Amino acid sequence: MIKKTENTTINKTATSGEKTPAQRAAGRPATRRYVKRGDAPVEKKTVTSTAHPTGRPHHSNSRKPDPRKTIKRGTRSRKGPTSKTTYETDILKTIPPLASGDIRIVPVCGVEWITTNMTFVEYKDEIIVIDAGLGFSNPSTPGIDYTIPNTAYLKANQHKIKALVITHGHLDHVGAIPFVINDLGNPPIYTREFGALFIKKKLEEFPHLNNVNIQTVDDKAGYIKLSENFKVRFFGLTHSIPDSSGVIIQTPLGGIVSTGDVRVENHDGVVDKAEVEQYSHFKDENVLLMTMDSTGIEKPGWTISESIVVENVDKIIKNAKDGRLFIAAFSSQVERLMSFMESAKKYGKYIALEGRSMKSNLGIAEFLELTDFSHVIPIEKIGDYPQNKIVVLLTGSQGEEFAALNRMSKGTHKNIKLQDSDTVLLSASVVPGNNYDVAQLKNRLYSGSYNIITYNDDVVHASGHGTRAELKWIHTQVPYKFFMPIHGEPYMIRMHAKMAAQELGILKENIAVPDNGSIIEIRENGTKLVKLKEKIPAEPRIVEGQKVKDKQEVVFRDRKALAEDGIFIIVVALDPKTGRVKKSPDIISRGFIYLRDNQHILQDVRGMVTDITEKTAKAQKQLDFDKIKQNINEGVGKFLKRSTHKSPIVISVVLGL
Numbered sequence: 234m235i236k237k238t239e240n241t242t243i244n245k246t247a248t249s250g251e252k253t254p255a256q257r258a259a260g261r262p263a264t265r266r267y268v269k270r271g272d273a274p275v276e277k278k279t280v281t282s283t284a285h286p287t288g289r290p291h292h293s294n295s296r297k298p299d300p301r302k303t304i305k306r307g308t309r310s311r312k313g314p315t316s317k318t319t320y321e322t323d324i325l326k327t328i329p330p331l332a333s334g335d336i337r338i339v340p341v342c343g344v345e346w347i348t349t350n351m352t353f354v355e356y357k358d359e360i361i362v363i364d365a366g367l368g369f370s371n372p373s374t375p376g377i378d379y380t381i382p383n384t385a386y387l388k389a390n391q392h393k394i395k396a397l398v399i400t401h402g403h404l405d406h407v408g409a410i411p412f413v414i415n416d417l418g419n420p421p422i423y424t425r426e427f428g429a430l431f432i433k434k435k436l437e438e439f440p441h442l443n444n445v446n447i448q449t450v451d452d453k454a455g456y457i458k459l460s461e462n463f464k465v466r467f468f469g470l471t472h473s474i475p476d477s478s479g480v481i482i483q484t485p486l487g488g489i490v491s492t493g494d495v496r497v498e499n500h501d502g503v504v505d506k507a508e509v510e511q512y513s514h515f516k517d518e519n520v521l522l523m524t525m526d527s528t529g530i531e532k533p534g535w536t537i538s539e540s541i542v543v544e545n546v547d548k549i550i551k552n553a554k555d556g557r558l559f560i561a562a563f564s565s566q567v568e569r570l571m572s573f574m575e576s577a578k579k580y581g582k583y584i585a586l587e588g589r590s591m592k593s594n595l596g597i598a599e600f601l602e603l604t605d606f607s608h609v610i611p612i613e614k615i616g617d618y619p620q621n622k623i624v625v626l627l628t629g630s631q632g633e634e635f636a637a638l639n640r641m642s643k644g645t646h647k648n649i650k651l652q653d654s655d656t657v658l659l660s661a662s663v664v665p666g667n668n669y670d671v672a673q674l675k676n677r678l679y680s681g682s683y684n685i686i687t688y689n690d691d692v693v694h695a696s697g698h699g700t701r702a703e704l705k706w707i708h709t710q711v712p713y714k715f716f717m718p719i720h721g722e723p724y725m726i727r728m729h730a731k732m733a734a735q736e737l738g739i740l741k742e743n744i745a746v747p748d749n750g751s752i753i754e755i756r757e758n759g760t761k762l763v764k765l766k767e768k769i770p771a772e773p774r775i776v777e778g779q780k781v782k783d784k785q786e787v788v789f790r791d792r793k794a795l796a797e798d799g800i801f802i803i804v805v806a807l808d809p810k811t812g813r814v815k816k817s818p819d820i821i822s823r824g825f826i827y828l829r830d831n832q833h834i835l836q837d838v839r840g841m842v843t844d845i846t847e848k849t850a851k852a853q854k855q856l857d858f859d860k861i862k863q864n865i866n867e868g869v870g871k872f873l874k875r876s877t878h879k880s881p882i883v884i885s886v887v888l889g890l
C-alpha cells in the first residue's frame with residue numbers, strides 16, 4: 234500500500250518526557266505517553282526504528298545529515314521562477330526590497346478565511362516559512378479539491394529560504410507541503426514528532442517527492458540554529474493533536490512568535506497549572522512580535538474543559554449496555570480519540586476504527602505508542618463480539634458524503650447496519666457551512682429508533698481553538714512588543730486586534746491587521762511596526778486531482794452558472810452558399826427550465842436564432858462563423874434572461890452544410 238521513498242530523511246534533534254494538559258485531564262499516567270523515548274525496551278518504536286506503521290524504514294540518528302548539506306544534495310533549484318503569471322510578475326516588481334536590518338513578516342494566507350495557513354519571516358537574505366496548510370472547497374471555489382497558499386514571492390526568493398517550520402500536524406498547517414515544497418526550494422522541514430510522521434505519510438502519495446528532509450524537534454530542545462540569522466524554539470501548548478506547538482523564530486532583533494492553533498485547558502476559567510508552566514519560559518524571552526490564532530475570538534469566555542468531554546463520554550461508554558456505540562468525531566482530535574480508547578479499555582470493551590483519516594491518524598498514535606491499542610479489532614470482525622462490548626470510532630460527523638457515518642445512515646455501509654439497540658454519539662459541533670449536510674445526516678439518523686446523542690444533549694465536544702478569555706490569557710503570558718492576529722476570517726482578525734487594543738492596552742501603532750499577502754515590517758532597530766501598501770501575490774492556488782492551478786475566475790463563474798441556471802445549447806445548420814438556415818435550429822438544455830412546459834420559449838428562440846444567423850450572414854462578405862455564434866449567444870442570452878430571469882450558459886454551434 235505504501236511506497237518506499239528511501240531518500241526521505243527524518244532526524245530527531247531531542248527527546249521529551251513531557252505530556253500535554255489534555256492528557257493530564259484525561260488522567261493518563263505522567264510518564265506513559267513518551268515512556269518509549271530513551272527507554273530501551275521500546276526504543277524500537279522511535280523514528281530511528283525500521284518498524285513503521287506504513288512499512289517504511291526510517292533512517293537512523295547516526296545518519297543525521299547537516300540540513301544545509303542535504304539541501305545541496307537535494308532538488309533545490311537556484312533558478313528563478315518559471316511559471317508565474319504576468320500579473321504576478323508585475324506585482325513582484327512593485328515590492329520594495331527589504332532594507333538591511335529590518336524584518337519582514339508576511340501572512341501569505343490564513344487571514345482571509347480559516348485554513349490554508351502560511352506565514353514567513355524574512356531578514357537580510359534569509360527567509361523562514363511557518364506552516365504550509367491547505368483549505369477545502371468553499372462557495373467561491375466550487376468543485377475544487379483544495380486551496381493552497383500562493384508561493385510566487387517565495388519561489389522568486391527561493392534561494393533565501395532556509396527552513397519550513399511546522400507548528401502541528403493538522404492539514405490546514407501541513408497539507409500543502411507536497412504542492413509547495415519544490416517552489417520553496419525543498420528546504421528542511423522542522424516539526425515535532427507527530428507532525429513529522431503525519432507529513433511523511435502524506436508524502437507517500439507523492440512518490441516523486443523522495444528527498445524531503447524532515448527534522449524532528451522536541452519542545453525541550455531549546456533553540457536550534459536554522460541559518461546565520463535565525464534560530465527556532467518549539468514550545469508545547471494545548472490544541473487537539475499530539476505535539477501541538479508554538480514556535481519562536483529568533484532573529485537578531487528579537488523573537489517572532491507563532492502560536493499555531495491554541496486553546497487553554499481550564500476549569501470554569503481557572504487555568505490549569507500545566508498551562509502556566511508551558512508559558513513560563515517566556516519570562517526569559519525577548520519577544521518582538523507575537524502572532525496568534527484568532528479562530529475562537531468571537532466566542533466569549535472560556536471553552537469547556539476537554540476533561541469534561543472525556544468524563545462525559547466515559548460515562549456514555551460505560552453505560553452503553555444494550556448495544557453497540559458508534560462515536561463520530563473529528564479524526565484530527567487525536568488526543569480525545571485516545572481518551573475514548575482508554576475508556577473502552579477500562580470497561581472491557583473493544584474498539585473498531587472506521588474511516589480513512591481515523592485509521593491514518595490513530596495509526597500514527599499507535600506507532601508512537603501514545604496509548605493502548607491491544608483492544609482494537611478490525612471493523613469486519615465486530616459481529617464476532619458481544620454487541621455491548623463494541624465501540625466504533627468513525628468519521629462523518631459533518632455529514633460528509635462518503636464518510637462512514639453517512640453511509641451507515643443511508644444503509645449503504647458494507648460492514649455496518651444500524652440496529653435499534655445501537656447508540657450513535659456525535660462528538661463534534663457543526664462546522665459553519667456544513668449545517669445542511671449535518672441536518673440531512675440527523676434526519677436520517679433520527680428516522681431510526683436507535684439512541685442518538687449530540688453536543689446539544691450533553692457536553693460531548695469542546696473546541697480545539699481557544700475562545701476570547703483564553704486568547705486574552707495567552708496575551709498576558711507572553712510579554713511582546715508588537716502583535717499581529719492570524720488564523721481566521723477577516724472579522725476575527727479585526728476582533729482580535731480590537732481586543733488587544735481595547736482590553737489589553739496594546740498601542741494601536743504596535744498592532745498589525747493583515748490581509749493575505751500584507752507585508753509587515755519591523756524597522757528602526759526593532760522599534761517601529763509598518764504595514765506596507767504593497768502586497769505580495771496572495772491569490773490562493775487551487776488543487777484539482779494532484780494538479781496545482783491558478784484560480785481562474787471564469788471557470789468558477791461557469792461552474793456557479795451551471796449549478797444555478799444550467800446550460801442551453803443551440804445547433805444551427807447554415808447553407809454557406811445562400812446564407813440561409815437549412816432547418817429549424819436544434820435546442821438542447823440541461824438544468825435550465827422544464828422545456829416541455831415552456832414550448833413557446835423554444836419557438837421564440839428558434840425564430841430568433843434563424844433571424845440572427847441569416848442577418849449576420851447577409852451582412853458579411855465572407856462568412857464569419859465566430860461572429861454568427863457570438864451574435865446568437867448574446868441575443869439568446871438576453872432573451873432568456875428577460876423571459877425566465879435565468880442566465881444559463883448559452884453555447885451555439887453553427888454548421889456549414
Ligand SMILES: [Zn+2]
Pocket residue numbers: 401403472494
Ligand atoms: Zn489545528
